[in-house]
Amino acid sequence: MQTDPTETRLRGLMLASLDGDAAAYRTLLAELGRHLRPYFARRLTPAFATHAEDLVQETLLAIHTRRMTYDRSRPFTAWLHAVAHHKFVDHVRRQSIRLTVPLQDDAPIFAHDDHADAAARRDLGVVLESVPPRTSDLIRRTRLDGATVAEAAAAHGMTETAAKVSIHRGLKALTARFSGGNK
Incomplete structure (x- = not known):
């Protein structure tokens, strides 16, 4: 070739x-x-x-x-x-972003529901407690906080590949647990 x-x-x-x-x-x-x-x-x-x-x-x-x-x-x-x-x-x-009126101009009309955010954070914390702490932290960093796998792996002193495997297995375990174990 x-x-x-x-x-x-x-x-x-x-x-x-x-x-x-x-x-x-x-x-x-x-x-x-x-x-x-x-x-x-x-x-x-x-x-x-x-x-x-x-x-x-x-x-x-x-x-x-x-x-x-x-x-x-x-x-x-x-x-x-x-x-x-x-x-x-x-x-x-x-x-392709269209011009819009900023919602801040209407802020007095719309109230922010802090209770819903707190409840979601609490529920997420409970869910992530069902996987090992390191896996939980890797998932949180990469899926919620926007860190790269490399950054999350470095924070735990592990390779990117090991971090990817840990994240994958953690998400798979969570999916199995919360889907009735059918996956």
Whole structure:
């Protein structure tokens, strides 16, 4: 099977940059910018064509912050495409937001039910007590507090894989317990 020369070059630059080669990293980012501009320009309507550069920068920033998630055994351009695609989808979602009247303007009309929030927190605490404490904390951090699996795993001194397994097993146990054990 013959490999695409662009894939070979970009993957080589990515691997070198992951190994600490700063020059390769600068070259990689410059080349990615040249590949991403037409990618986004083709997907944007003329009304949003000026947003292409913003999307390029957002994608490059995402690549920079998440570069350690790249699996060295996989094609780089597939990973790059996934990151760029997600940035494009985020952009489309942001653009589809409609103007609304802020509810704060009507705050005196609407009362907040703190009792319901407290009851939900209490019920959730009871439910999570039925799994081991570490599993409970991992579920709480990743599913409720918005932490990544890596962050939650680090807080417990465990690998991401072990954290994922613990979360999966905990959720499976909760599902079985609260669905009558049919799952």
